[in-house]
Amino acid sequence: MGHPLPSVLAFFTPQSGGSPNANEINSLYKITLFIALVIFVLVEGGLVYALVKFRARKGAVAAQIRGNTRLEVGWTVAAALILVALAVITFSKLAAIQNPPNSGPAGDVLAGDHAALYASAEPKPPPNGKSLNITVIGRQYIWQYVYPGATEPDGLGAPYSYETMVVPTNTTVTLNIVSADVVHSWWIPQLGGKFQAVPGYHNYTWFKISKPGSFRGQCAFLCGRGHARMIATVKAVPPAQFDAWLAYQKQLIAQANAAAHAARAKLGSQAGAGQVGNP
Numbered sequence: 001m002g003h004p005l006p007s008v009l010a011f012f013t014p015q016s017g018g019s020p021n022a023n024e025i026n027s028l029y030k031i032t033l034f035i036a037l038v039i040f041v042l043v044e045g046g047l048v049y050a051l052v053k054f055r056a057r058k059g060a061v062a063a064q065i066r067g068n069t070r071l072e073v074g075w076t077v078a079a080a081l082i083l084v085a086l087a088v089i090t091f092s093k094l095a096a097i098q099n100p101p102n103s104g105p106a107g108d109v110l111a112g113d114h115a116a117l118y119a120s121a122e123p124k125p126p127p128n129g130k131s132l133n134i135t136v137i138g139r140q141y142i143w144q145y146v147y148p149g150a151t152e153p154d155g156l157g158a159p160y161s162y163e164t165m166v167v168p169t170n171t172t173v174t175l176n177i178v179s180a181d182v183v184h185s186w187w188i189p190q191l192g193g194k195f196q197a198v199p200g201y202h203n204y205t206w207f208k209i210s211k212p213g214s215f216r217g218q219c220a221f222l223c224g225r226g227h228a229r230m231i232a233t234v235k236a237v238p239p240a241q242f243d244a245w246l247a248y249q250k251q252l253i254a255q256a257n258a259a260a261h262a263a264r265a266k267l268g269s270q271a272g273a274g275q276v277g278n279p
């Protein structure tokens, strides 16, 4: 970071660098910012020039000009052309922002076939239909992530984690964002745009991280007293490490469930002061 310009520019532009969609949003923002800057300098430059050149002088009489058809048509057409150019550039970038690409060749094997899940037109699967699909559940006041690997037909028994989402590198990760209570907003700035978690609705987005690393974010929608604590981290690790982590997570959940089951059984068999017998 020798040159000061990149850091100044980074201050005024969206965060990116974690995922292709975030990078496309960033470059689109920079193109628009650059065009707007050129127009700003031209307009303000003309204004300052006129202020200085035609400032009030003793005895000077201002010229009275009524209309100039060529000038008026000129700036209307020029403004329209700039808008058309911006629209064309935006639409040409939109596909790369919205549509997830395929996983890389070194992607995770757990990136399964989700074609069946995408019967509705809304969520966009990668071209080959394979992605690691994670359900993001917003709840007051913590993010929960449910990974593939349900052991029961109703979707129960799947491994999950809180606050930190672990994902494999080189793998297209699609997110199904839902809420268990009120509206929350999922946002990891370096991985792309914001998506709201709305009770009763599903929102979909994706990211693909090439190198191991951590990306921090926070709930971006005031959701109650604990909103400020509702942080989120996406941690990308090599696929083999992810598989090992997921297996360990499954084991921890199974152990905790077994312990809870045993404690419940023990409580049920005890007759003590706290025991209330059925009449």
Ligand SMILES: [Cu+2]
Residues within 6 Å of the ligand: 184, 185, 219, 220, 221, 222, 223, 224, 227, 228, 230
């Ligand atoms: Cu919140």
